[in-house]
Amino acid sequence: MRYPVLVSLLPVSVLVAATACSPSGNTGAPNDATVPLETPARPKPRPIVRGAAPQAPAEPAVDSKARPRPTSVKTFGAWGIACDNGAYCTAVSMAPDDSSIAxxxxxxxxxxxADAPVSVTIGTPGSALRRVVVAIDGTPLASGNPGDDRRFTVTGPVAMTLARRLATGTAMTARLDGRTIPVVITGAAAALRYADAQQGRADTATALVATGDTTPATTPPALPTILAAPLTDRRAQAPAAPLVAxxxxxxxxxxxQFGPVTNETYALDATTDLVLLSCGSGAYNVITRALIIRDGKASEAPFDLPPQFGEPGAKPALVNAGxxxxxxxxxxxxxxxxVGDCGVGxxxxxxGTRFRLAEMRMMGECRGAITWPVIWRTTVARN
Incomplete structure (x- = not known):
């Protein structure tokens, strides 16, 4: 199911629902693993886990001054795939096109x-399970016990085998606490072939789909660097009531009247405070406007790529902000x-001057995906 209303996030377009603001047996399969990961169904913002965490460089960092250029999520059958600006690729399976439930x-x-490992995460967007076993064309390939987040991850040779069999297999099944269900893999081969092409792996020994004996054709692109303002331990002063009004x-x-009425205040640097001003809410989205205060005067916070929610042209608004x-x-x-299977983060x-986009994730199809692929990534440094 696609969103019926466009949200403009130039230079990309993200599909967002118009209602978004409205009120076990063990088969002996190899490589059992449980790696807790966060689910996008939770209402709080998801923290960055790749590339955007502050780092301490050996030498003073230089800002790349790069303009954010998020990539896009491609859809192939029941699979979505995105490779970000650093060529990190994430492919995720969904429900069939005629269904919104997986x-x-x-x-x-x-x-x-070139030697990057493959990881495969298996999970359920719905109820928790004790045991999951997946098989392709009748051969069990991976099994595990999902954690509290309803998923587990396999790595190493098992993950590589599973990924390649996703591309070549004809039928996949999953045994969920003793109950066997079919899993649609239509589009997996095309999605993984796309990833191979974006990473320069086509016709190489490291490819997932069309392997060969040629050497990788490309060098991984370097991530842009953002030189962020130094963190401060200064205590922010809440704005006076007249300024809030x-x-x-x-x-x-x-x-x-239907949501929280807040004006959370944080110190950004030695002279600037951030105010997150509540601006309406719905069943699962709380809208917030970001303002900055300097010398007792408030203004709208500037962004290099403004977050927007709703119709194109709407004023920048954060959602479920933190x-x-x-x-x-x-x-x-x-x-x-x-359920959080689609959206944008x-x-x-x-x-010191504006907010810079450090990482962006997106899933425009509401079809049961358990993660949102990364479409923009940076390295954040603080001298």
């Missing part, structure tokens, strides 16, 4: 390095529907 979802991830009037964010003073990450996490850092 009992099992599979995620195949791989970095761009002024901000609400200026932004059109009147107190919402700011972490320990990492300096400002997050937005807009769900397309309550963005994490920003403050560079």
């Amino acid at each position: 009992e099992l979802s599979i995620v195949v991830e791989r970095g761009p390095a 002024q901000m609400r009037q200026r932004t059109g964010c009147a107190a919402d 700011y972490d003073p320990k990492t300096g990450l400002l997050s937005s996490y807009a769900k397309g529907r309550g 963005q994490d920003y850092v403050w560079d």
